[in-house]
Amino acid sequence: MRSLRALRWLPFAVMLCVAVLDVLAGRSLMFLPLLTLGPAFASLSGGVRRTSAVGAVALAICLFLASYNNLVLHWQNNLTVVSIAGVTLASMLAARLRLERERELASVRQVAEAAQRVLLRPVPRRAGDLQVALSYTSAAAEAQIGGDLYEVVTTPHGVRLLIGDVQGKGLAAVETAAWVLGAFREAAYDEAELTDIGERLEVSLTRHLDDEQFVTATVAEVHAGEMTLVHFGHPPPLLIRPDGTCTTMDPPEQGLPLGLGTLDASAAKPHRIPFGEGDRILFVTDGVIEARNAAGEFYPLTDRAGFLTLPDPQAALDALRADLVEHAGGPLLDDAAMLLLHRRCS
Template identity: 45%
Template structure:
């Protein structure tokens, strides 16, 4: 249904574009017809300036205002000849006004084209930066199926202060979702430092709490190297989850919203930390050793990691988005990617406008891979390794 609506919108947009191109010429026809049928001695020739003005608005091509302006000048001379005012000042003023509006429209089209090219280049740079910083997540990572949805608050932006990553290590699948305080380039730099440290520490450290300490040390070093004076006010909230090969999920939370566990027909459950821990950047790096919460996963279990841009999204009455109430309905059917799409659409409907904060969601579904050698043979025996 969504694909059909998208195609319908594209068709309507294309039809409106073609109709808009005809508006200046329709205006010319109406003005000329009005002048020919009018019995008044007052000429409507000055109204012809509306045609090149419309041309500058409805079309982004630089040649279109010149074309409409040329046709308008021809119409002006025709109307003046019909009315017998070729030598009068009203005709001269009308032609000069048409030429002036045409030139202004052409200049506006040229400037708009330059701005659009600059914006396209900026979007390309942002897309490249996103691919480097926030890499795409494969559908399957080790023993889990994964999907991510990220929406930046800034218009036309692809990246912001939220971060996410999923890696497959010898210790199991490990994922992180975080939120950098602030926005802009500084937040992106901090997110890059934290993500780079996670991608390295997740493979090197066996204990998940030591990974958090590694990230805290990397964050502190990055803030000092970038010349942040208020080190105590720069922080990152994040939650990490590691799914071990035996199906035990380890969760470390540093001041971040708790993940949500979805298990079959059971009510959704928040995986709260064992004890509250401040965000990274508040404590000295050597003091960051958050407790590790362990939860046994069953096949089909889903866990949602998200940033506060989701749960703090407000509607027109100031009410927060009720994630725990709406998530079961969004997660009834479909894979992780479809679930996140429905949640995002539901958040946007709740807010009624563009989100005011970056919002990232990561959904992991535990589906352990069955090794072929462990499958039972027809006689019921399991082959043994030699």
């Protein structure tokens, strides 16, 4: 807001400085052409009317100072008047085009937000004895959606979840994420085994992806006191015990990313990890662990696990996200999704 307010006052500040310089220079017209900066700067933040008003003020100042110096009919002053009028007209056109682009951007942003609500629909914050917390940070400053995806569903087979990261960015990544989520939402209810869900996702993506495109993902299912995981080239989750100790749950065998199944006939193998009362488990995408600071250092996720011990899971995840953004010192270079599960004590 401060920068916008300063930008709106900038044309008048520039014209005032030009007027002062012209008065100090005495009988001279050398500084008056700089008055064209007024309408030029006005077009950056104002509308057509405001830009024309600033141009009119610039013309008034020009004529007043020329009269003050008894140089109204001088050829150089006439040229300055024509220059101010021409720059004002060009700035009015630029302001109109800018406003049209801003309206188009606002419309596209509304469509993107609607797509986000359909694609990444709100997941249940409670599923069985689990509390669920979510965080999604887009790498694009003007977007709220990207190629990262997540889902949590309660099925006849138990609570199942998916977190993934589509290769690439932009609308193509969003479209691929939609295919993965649609396939998972159906397979999670139909298939009895997690490996079968993975095969369904692989078949669905094979129909839609190019040979070199892929999706990293983790599919999980919650059981009594433990959790089953199947990894498809995705970063392993972080298990946080009630006493604050954390452990990275590396899989004994990592499967290939989805979409690359034709390169290896062997299916990804499921493995089980402990997940008892009071435990928390954090799933992330590459954008979290690969976020770098100004020194080029990766985000030390395990060292910052203390944030995840806050009583409220969503508040804990929000605190971790804030620390991640502070570590990066600006916009992230990749989308960053985080999914935190907390198993309540009975």
